[in-house]
Amino acid sequence: MAEEELKMEDGGKKGKLIIIIIAVVVLIAGGGAAYFFLMAGDASEGTDGEMLVQGEEGVAAALVKTGTALYVAMPRPFVFNVPGSARDRLVEIKVQLMMRGSDNEEQVKMHVPLIEGTLLKAFSTANADDLVTEAGKIAIRDSALKEVQKTMLDVSGNQTVEEVLFTGFVMQ
Numbered sequence: 001m002a003e004e005e006l007k008m009e010d011g012g013k014k015g016k017l018i019i020i021i022i023a024v025v026v027l028i029a030g031g032g033a034a035y036f037f038l039m040a041g042d043a044s045e046g047t048d049g050e051m052l053v054q055g056e057e058g059v060a061a062a063l064v065k066t067g068t069a070l071y072v073a074m075p076r077p078f079v080f081n082v083p084g085s086a087r088d089r090l091v092e093i094k095v096q097l098m099m100r101g102s103d104n105e106e107q108v109k110m111h112v113p114l115i116e117g118t119l120l121k122a123f124s125t126a127n128a129d130d131l132v133t134e135a136g137k138i139a140i141r142d143s144a145l146k147e148v149q150k151t152m153l154d155v156s157g158n159q160t161v162e163e164v165l166f167t168g169f170v171m172q
Helices: 002-038 102-110 112-123 134-156
Strands: 042-045 050-054 060-065 069-073 078-082 089-100 163-171
Touching: 069 102, 078 112, 089 102, 089 112, 102 112, 102 134, 112 134, 134 163
Parallel strands: none
Antiparallel strands: 042 050, 050 060, 069 089, 078 089, 089 163
16 A cells, blocks of 8 residues: 555656656747747848848848738739630639738729739730740739839839739639
């Protein structure tokens, strides 16, 4: 009977020790994560809410945009024919525009018909053989972004749109 009580006491001590070890490991991991996210790396504010992130050597590693991203969906998908070497294809693209700041969002919403026309003009330069590849899709998206930014700069004095996103892409 006394031996059983001794075994129970040893088991309880081992259980408490394991719990204490787990708690210490969790606290150390949490502290390391907090340090990593709050203190690690130099970051200095850039212009227009951009943040310049510097690497270990102090060289600018990336330009990070700050602020909440807002999205404006084009009201209807763009449906158009594109010529190809073998045959013409029908393409449907659903587009959303990304910008930062509610002022930019209002500007985009106010000029949706103008932006739709600009996107149609950019999409009309496409070729079916190019759109089959990922590189072709990226090229037309980049071209559309440049055209939209140019149009918004002419109209509002600001590029306004940061990204043109294809949320749907179908080619038949």
